[in-house]
Amino acid sequence: MSKPVTAFDGHNDALLRMYLDTSGDPIASFINGGGRGHLDLPKARAGHLAGGFFAVFVPPAEKFDFSPMGNATYDMPLPPELELDYARTVTLGQVSVLLRLEAASNGQIVVCRTAGEIRAATARGALAALLHIEGVEAIDKDLHMLDVLYAAGLRSLGPVWSRNNIFAHGVPFRFPGSPDVGPGLTDAGRRLVAACNRLGVVVDLSHMNEQGFWDVAKLSTAPLVATHSNVHALTETPRNLTARQLDAIRDSDGVVGLNFSVSFLRPDGRNNPDTGFDIMLAHLDAMIERVGETRVALGSDFDGAMIPREIGDASGLPKLFDAMRAHGYGDELVERIAYGNWLSLLERTIG
Structure with missing residues (x-):
């Protein structure tokens, strides 16, 4: 029997789920288990998940309908830009959830600010949380809030979630579709990238349109990172990366994390949980071929997307690793994809 594989994940939305949960005590539920989400502490331990990027996401002020993603084709209008005060209230609320989660966990969950802290948490069996937005x-054009969030533990950010903002332009929810839509970074976005490089904050290119990707590639002194994106040649959604984008990640010695969202995995783009490991492995094969074995990792999108039924939740991660082995991946490669490649990237970015 193979030894358990330790994992570190590039993206989850558990903080938003807990922030929106008014049914009881979501922090206690995360620590003790029993909730409906993809991720909590018992599920993480069952799946040997040592930690990951815990995302803060501000949902649209009005309900956004994702149901068209079940259709053969779709082109969904993006919600409007957010008001700064609303975005700040929701962002700080979710950061507070993470800090309260750490405080209530008696050392079982740790907000980590360096790769060394993540490795130390893993060594003692604590869940390592890296704060991502x-x-x-919620950040103003003068970047004052960036300094505040950095002090609270922020070490990774994606300038956009598809909808446009004062920093950049995102990609639409469209199938089939190209990421080559609209302009890229604004002047404020260029200042944001420079500040992230100075502070040691990862700039996540998932959700950013292609021109914005190339603007960051030109400006940034750090490795290029897409925390939860797949291969456009296999699934023609704007959320996935073209061959040229993958080549740029390779050339910068960056990382791309495999997104488990079925609509970004399946060739037909449908939101269908009956999506097999063969489809996930096809994306991994294509990523490895393009960027190399040291630059591919996991970016599950737990609690933020429909994921394959065969995985189910964080406790199902070992099934994916078994599928990788059965597909011919050696133990060293599986361990790199599961944990080592993210830690190497973080050592070279956040310190």
């Missing part, structure tokens, strides 16, 4: 509408 997906769409930085």
